[in-house]
Amino acid sequence: MTQYYAPPGGLPPQTALMTQRAVFTNAYAFIPRGCFSDIVTSFLPGWTHTRLWLIARPMSGFSETFSQYVMEVQPGGGSDAPDAEDGAEHWLFFTDGLATLTIDGTGYELDAGGYAYIPAGSRWTLLAEGKTPARFHWLRKLYEPAPGTPRPEPIVTNERDVPIRFMPDTQDRWGTTRFVEPDDLRHDAHVNIVTFQPGGVIPFEETHVMEHGLYVLEGKAVYKLNQDWVEVEAGDFMWLRAYCPQACYAAGPGRFRYLLYKDVNRHATLRGPGAYRPAR
Template sequence: MMKRSYATPPGGLPPQSDSPTARTGQARFTEAWAVIPRNTMRDIVTSALPYWDDARAWIIARPLSGFAETFAQYIVELAPGGGSEWPEPDPEAEGVIFMVDGAMTLSLGDDDFVLEPGSIAYLPPGARYTLHNHAGPEARFHWIRKAYEPVDGLPVPDFFISHDDDVDPIEMPETDGRWATTRFVDPEDMRHDMHVNIVTIQPGGVIPFAETHVMEHGLYVLEGRGVYYLNGEWVEVEAGDFMWLRAFCPQACYAVGDRPFRYLLYKDVNRHPKLRLR
């Protein structure tokens, strides 16, 4: 299995000699997009969660007026021995876990699964599972949660576990492999109302037009560097940075540097738009 390196929050606290106008100054929150740089993910902005032991979370997206509407995204850190017997409090929520550092045991029914960097797990609504770090050093993972939207006649998706290295990226047409997407779910499977993919853009590769579409996005840069076009502005991003894009926010990008630009991508899919606001 290929060994990959995935970005994680730095934690800690910058020294007093650091300038707040450095990379931290690139943190942006607008009506159509937001950028939360890696350097802002420090100890003092973590959250504690009920029924989680020896754990903390950077909550980088949550349903909020003028921000994310369809999902919440966490980066969870479990200390050795940490975990939860009741991680998901909402019986209508589905979840995706993507492991980026250390190892963790996911238990579902009578089965135990060890998640290592690159492992991804889909957890359907109502799944009763536990998470524990039995392996030693800190375990870090992304946890994406969404209220599942059922459709009459369609069953709820099944639980599954996969890995970044086990799924062949699909090249986008006419790109010579410079732009590819690792899809963990069949796009034609209408049971799923969200996709969590990995997009890889090779050095010099581009998304050559301003995508403007109905899906909301959460993008966490796992590796490399890129320049992203966001609703009229170009923003430099690198491993460990997070972006949120509102539905219809124009977007394009190009990779810079000498290594692939890879990001974990959330989007809501396969459902009619809601015609009534709550």
């Protein structure tokens, strides 16, 4: 049975110790689940009976390409106008509750494990219709069109209907639930689920151009972030800037799983201060 962690909110008692795990560096940020209290929630215009934890946003020295929210929508709440930003594409991943998502006039029911990709320019709405709050991750990015490449279409599925693809020569200990094929160049980012069985490892320091957002859905592990080994557990969030070295060891006792964002399939843009400009 798959279980997904969702922050319960509330406040720690006055007798509690600090988490002592939160870290913000030039290469990565680590937000442990103990930081997800009521006093750091946010609210959005156009959303009713809704609060969220905003855990990543584009800013200098932090996330460059995406924002990520952990949403909590009470029964009967939702939005007919979720996002006013032109050009934004969206990914939703549900961890609890029930909601109706409508994309360009077509309705879909999503519950725990539900996944939706909403292309830029789509008209969409969301209504929480269960007896308990609808809880989901909402990731946003400005879509980067590519010459001669069509725009992607909506995707609505559930992870239980998508097989885990295990890495070769790992004895099925490390795999990815991919909702989009890696060579589908219509997509400029992927939101996947990575699964490690006990004993699974990333056996080298991954160092690459993609930036990452990782929210731990289940289990615990030790994760290498730049030069630091950090203990992580369900409910923790990690942001890794481009080229930040990473590795993982999942010791168990259960499996370790996280929701993973990465930007893909586009040129590195050559603009900004100091960018080369050819003579005319």
